[in-house]
Amino acid sequence: MNLSGKRIVLGISGGIAAYKCAELVRRLKERQCEVKVVMTDSAKHFITPLTMQAVSGEPVSDSLLDPNAEAAMGHIEFAKWADLILVAPATSNVIAKMAAGIADDLITTLLLATPAKVAIAPAMNQQMYAHPATQRNLATLARDGIEIWGPGQGEQACGDIGKGRMLEPNDLVERCMTALVPEEQPLKGKVVTITAGPTREALDPVRYISNHSSGKMGYGLAEAAVKMGATVHLISGPVKLSAPSGVCVSHVNSAVEMCDEALRLAIVSDIFIGCAAVADYRAADVAAQKIKKQGDEMTLTLVKNPDIIAQVASLSQNRPYTVGFAAETQDVEQYAKGKLKNKKLDMICANDVSQEGLGFNSDNNALTLFWQDNQISLPASSKRELALTVIKAIASKLD
Ligand code: PMT
Numbered sequence: 348m349n350l351s352g353k354r355i356v357l358g359i360s361g362g363i364a365a366y367k368c369a370e371l372v373r374r375l376k377e378r379q380c381e382v383k384v385v386m387t388d389s390a391k392h393f394i395t396p397l398t399m400q401a402v403s404g405e406p407v408s409d410s411l412l413d414p415n416a417e418a419a420m421g422h423i424e425f426a427k428w429a430d431l432i433l434v435a436p437a438t439s440n441v442i443a444k445m446a447a448g449i450a451d452d453l454i455t456t457l458l459l460a461t462p463a464k465v466a467i468a469p470a471m472n473q474q475m476y477a478h479p480a481t482q483r484n485l486a487t488l489a490r491d492g493i494e495i496w497g498p499g500q501g502e503q504a505c506g507d508i509g510k511g512r513m514l515e516p517n518d519l520v521e522r523c524m525t526a527l528v529p530e531e532q533p534l535k536g537k538v539v540t541i542t543a544g545p546t547r548e549a550l551d552p553v554r555y556i557s558n559h560s561s562g563k564m565g566y567g568l569a570e571a572a573v574k575m576g577a578t579v580h581l582i583s584g585p586v587k588l589s590a591p592s593g594v595c596v597s598h599v600n601s602a603v604e605m606c607d608e609a610l611r612l613a614i615v616s617d618i619f620i621g622c623a624a625v626a627d628y629r630a631a632d633v634a635a636q637k638i639k640k641q642g643d644e645m646t647l648t649l650v651k652n653p654d655i656i657a658q659v660a661s662l663s664q665n666r667p668y669t670v671g672f673a674a675e676t677q678d679v680e681q682y683a684k685g686k687l688k689n690k691k692l693d694m695i696c697a698n699d700v701s702q703e704g705l706g707f708n709s710d711n712n713a714l715t716l717f718w719q720d721n722q723i724s725l726p727a728s729s730k731r732e733l734a735l736t737v738i739k740a741i742a743s744k745l746d
Contacts, residue, residue: 350380353527356429356463357382358454359399361389363504364436364470364513368394371435371516372402378520383428385409385454387441411453422453426460430527434458435496436470436513439481445493446484464526466494468519473509496522500587510589521731525574532576533742539577540616540667541569542609542623542655544584546602550647551634558624559707562586564672565622567734569594572618575738580616582608584623602626602652609655614665618741621656621671622696624707628652657690670694670741676701680715687717694718694744696737716740 355375359365368384375382384399384407396407408416408425420428434441434454441454445467450456458465467488475481476498489495497514514522543565547555562583569581570591579594582605590596597612599605602625613619628649638645660669671692673683676699683697696714700706705713705727713727716737725736 350375350378350524350527352379353523354381354383354428354430355523355527356425356432356457356461357384357403358432358434358441358457359384359386359390359394360434360436360438360441360454361387361391361393362436362438362470362513363393364468365390365393367513367516368435369398369402371519372399374516374520375523376403378524380523383408383425385457387452387454389438408453411456422456423460426457427462429457429461429463431464431466431523432457432461433466433468433519433523435468435519437467439469439471439475439478439484442467442469442481442484442488446487464494465492466496466522466526468496468513469498469511470513471498471511472503472505473507473511476509476511494522494526500589517729518731530574532574533745534572534618534738535576537577537617537745538580538615539569539572539618539620540580540582540609540612541565541572541620542582542584542605542625543569544586545624546584546605546626546652547600548602548626548629548652549600549633550630551636551638553637556626556629557585558626560584560586560624561708562588563708563710564712564730564734565620566591567730568620568622568738570731571734571738574735575742577618580612582612582623602629602655606653606655606658609659613659613662613667616667617745619656619659619667619669620741621659621669623655624674625655626652654690656692660691660693668693668741668745670696670737673697674700674706680717683715683717687719694741718744 359368382403384403386409399407444455450459499512500510544562545557545560547557549555566588569579572579573593581594581596597608631648631650656671669692673686675682679697679699687695695717698706712730714725716723
């Protein structure tokens with residue numbers, strides 16, 4: 348899919364993430380998109396107009412009052428030229444100005460004058476992002492129909508850890524494609540329920556048994572299913588991800604909680620995908636008080652958790668098309684096919700989680716999809732891309 352014939356105005360405001368804009372423009376140009384760059388004065392402290400001109404192949408605009416620029420393309424004409432104006436990074440300052448309708452520089456003027464879609468990629472310190480004023484302004488922008496892409500979570504340039512990182516250039520390119528190139532929606536009218544993330548099985552008030560699932564694969568599937576037109580319910584174990592837009596999320600902790608929610612939603616779903624890494628066992632008794640150290644060894648008695656996906660696949664009425672995942676470290680095909688059969692699934696997505704950089708808690712994965720009579724290998728790529736392929740493969744199997 349490319350962006351041929353699409354026109355994006357990239358508005359760069361003054362944050363450290365501005366340095367990623369050169370990469371963003373290169374990725375957009377690779378997709379044959381026409382890009383014009385507008386910068387605020389403060390953005391020029393973080394990346395030079397010359398760099399942005401070199402990567403975009405177009406002069407960079409930065410002033411509302413430049414007679415030469417106005418003679419070449421007046422700002423109203425400029426605002427009409429765009430199919431999308433993306434402000435990235437969008438600082439708390441530019442967000443506040445947008446929310447108030449202030450137009451005191453070229454970017455904010457274009458934003459008021461454009462009939463095009465507008466999206467912002469917020470980027471700022473986590474405390475500034477969490478501030479009620481910023482949250483209030485973002486809510487105003489969302490109400491005005493402006494798309495808000497991110498921010499992401501993680502380590503920040505200032506050393507803080509939290510929410511406020513600008514989404515990566517590749518993510519922003521994908522969002523531009525979704526915004527500008529309408530996808531086919533083979534799941535329109537369908538309901539999809541997806542489990543994601545780990546479960547936590549309590550031992551006492553402060554300890555639990557769990558695993559390294561980050562939820563990225565399951566959240567990617569939820570996002571892809573929304574893109575394909577579905578109504579999506581996500582049943583999520585404890586993860587650090589934000590809900591993809593348009594997805595209804597139920598937060599759970601334990602396998603038993605996940606099972607209750609899954610059985611409630613499965614009967615109203617057309618498709619059920621079990622991507623969660625569910626603990627197979629839980630403590631037979633959860634101690635009411637913190638367990639005290641007692642000698643050199645201790646024995647925990649565990650009991651089996653319900654097999655959620657097997658219960659869904661065995662529903663005698665309103666059974667959804669049921670897709671499992673198999674996380675294996677050896678004999679992947681054999682174990683995956685065994686789970687497909689024993690759990691009575693329609694399809695299973697197997698991943699070899701012994702491979703460095705794939706599987707649990709990484710951005711990438713590789714999958715083999717198995718049906719009773721067929722299989723497809725999907726080589727290593729981002730979980731978001733894989734998720735889209737998996738959802739399309741499922742959609743192709745529905746009547
Ligand atoms: O979350 P990420 O960091 O992005 O990592 C993604 C992933 C590796 C967790 C994901 O791709 C994956 O493989 N998920 C399934 C992990 C797993 O628990 O596999 P399993 O082979 O143990 O279970 C097989 C299937 O049964 C799965 O669909 C699982 O959701 C389901 N199951 C397992 C046990 C149980 N009690 N109930 C279940 O429903």
